[in-house]
Amino acid sequence: MTTTEDPTKAAAVDPGPLIRLTIADCAAKVLHSAVTLGVFGALADGPADAARTAGRTGLHHRMAVDFLDALVGLGLLERTDGRYRNSVLAQTYLVPDAPSYLGGFVELTNETLYDTWGRLTEALRSGEPQRLDPDKGGFVGDRHKDPDRMKRFLAGLDAYSDRMGAELARRVDWARHASFTDLGGARGNLAAVLVRAHPHLRATCFDLERTRPLFTEHVGRLGLGDRIDFAGGDFFTDAVPRADVVVLGHILHGFDTDRRRTLLRRVFDAVRPGGAVLVYDRMIDDDRSDPERLLSSLHMRLVSPEGSEYRVADCRAWLREAGFTDDGAQTLLGTHTLVTAHK
Structure with missing residues (x-):
């Protein structure tokens, strides 16, 4: 009727x-x-x-x-x-050329979001990630075949990591630590911000071996090659470089829950006694009501076979399961959540 x-x-x-x-x-x-x-x-x-x-x-x-x-x-x-x-x-x-320039990040989102989100209905029906074909102009992050687009991609990431690095430099008590490892540190921009803000720190970027030339060029240009090292490897098969602090920024959202737990156990083994782990992502609020965080999670499901954002409470529970002592959570830049724990 x-x-x-x-x-x-x-x-x-x-x-x-x-x-x-x-x-x-x-x-x-x-x-x-x-x-x-x-x-x-x-x-x-x-x-x-x-x-x-x-x-x-x-x-x-x-x-x-x-x-x-x-x-x-x-x-x-x-x-x-x-x-x-x-x-x-x-x-x-x-x-352009301003120290706080975010235009690279604007260009990055323009190149990465629209083609994939144009396939959202298809993904919702099939459940399949919508990876774009690089041979047809699709954007595939740090494996793009066009060097110019690759540089724009990295510039977009740097624009964001500049702000995140400054926030982490201010929020974390780095005086208690001498070293840190940045998982997925790409070409070392976040590490560079932190070691410049805290000259006593020494850093290691742990990323896939194919990233090494990009790291060497960028860190060398910044004049920080004597304070930031690169370790090439796979998070799940190679040992995480030992340090006082391990940073996981935009890492856990790329994996399913089992692999997140596995990785955090490996991180626990890498953190020296008295050290800490820092995890930041666009984590979902615990009552799942923030639309921006939920759209970010949907984006991860759209572009990756395993990824999604996750609740703050879940992250804290995984860290405790791995052996860490929970230090709490705080908002970063109004868009992210930082969860910290110590060993």
């Missing part, structure tokens, strides 16, 4: 949140295009009108004003008497 609902009742429910959710990707694509076109770099030295900004960035005159005004509406530009300038947010994070 069908029923006809009174249209006046439906009119009393504002559809605005539904409409905004439906077109949310439009705002993100405006940001991605602005970074790609160099809008924020073009306005870094001061305001300019639409015509001059278009000339500096290659914007077509038919699109320029609406595009720039959309950036104003999104809080990324400011407009006064027809002249545009970067907002404080954009000037801080979106001007």
